[in-house]
C-alpha cells in the first residue's frame with residue numbers, strides 16, 4: 001500500500017511566526033487540565049506476569065534534538081538547553097526475528113539539517129547527528145542485519161523517528177491508520193514530517209485502532225503476533241496516531257512510548273510539553289500510562305527522548321549500544 005505524502009509550500013517567515021505564536025499561546029495557557037477518569041483496569045493483561053525468554057531489546061542512540069528544558073516538560077528551566085536523544089530500538093524476538101521500533105535520525109539530518117529545521121534551526125544546531133550513527137550502520141556494527149528486518153513499527157511520522165527508514169527495504173512499515181491519513185492529507189514543514197523519507201515506501205500496514213480492543217488502562221491495542229509478546233498501543237495525542245509498543249521482556253514488560261512521553265518526567269510527573277497535536281489527548285494518554293504503571297509496578301516505560309531514562313534501564317534483556 002503506497003503512502004502518498006503531499007508536502008505543502010512553506011516559508012521560513014511562516015515557521016518563525018508559527019513558533020512565536022505557539023510560544024505566546026503556551027505561556028498564556030497554564031490552566032491545569034482536569035485529571036481524566038481512567039478505569040484502574042488490567043483487563044486483558046495476564047497476571048502473574050510472564051515474559052518471553054530469549055527476547056532482547058537493543059537500544060541505539062541515533063543523535064539528538066537539542067531543545068529547551070521547559071519546552072520538553074512543564075516545570076523545566078527556560079534557560080537550560082538539553083539534548084534529547086533520538087532513540088531507535090530493535091527487538092530480537094526468539095520466534096519472529098528482528099522488529100524495529102522507530103528508526104531515529106537519518107544521515108540527511110547531519111548533512112542537510114536545514115531540510116528538517118530550517119536555516120535558523122540549522123544555525124542553532126538544533127540537530128546533533130554524529131557520523132555513522134544511523135540505525136542501519138549501528139545495527140551492522142552490532143551484528144544485526146537490517147536486511148533481516150521484516151517489520152518496522154513507527155511510533156509516528158516525525159522526521160526524527162523515520163530518518164533511516166530506507167535502510168529496511170524488506171520490511172513492512174506499521175503505523176496507526178490515523179497517522180497515515182494525517183500525512184496523506186498534506187503536511188507542512190511545521191508538521192515535522194519528512195515527506196522525502198516516506199515517498200516510495202510501498203509496504204505499509206495501517207493499524208486501525210478504532211476497531212481494536214482495549215487492554216488494561218489503554219483504549220486500544222494491536223497484538224502483532226497473536227501471542228501478547230509485542231503489542232501496539234494507541235497513544236495518540238502528540239500526533240494524530242502516535243502509538244507505543246508494549247514488549248514482554250523476560251524480566252519485565254517494557255513500554256516503548258514513542259513521543260507520548262518525551263521524558264520520564266512527562267509521564268511520571270504528568271508534566272506537559274510545550275506542544276502536542278492535541279494536548280487533551282496527550283494528557284489523557286499520559287494518565288493511562290501512569291495508571292498502568294501503578295497497577296503493573298514492574299513496567300519499564302521508555303520515553304522517546306530521555307537519555308537518562310534509557311541509561312537507567314538495568315534488565316539483562318535490554319541491551320545498550
Ligand SMILES: [Zn+2]
Nearest residue numbers: 158160259304
Ligand atoms: Zn521525536
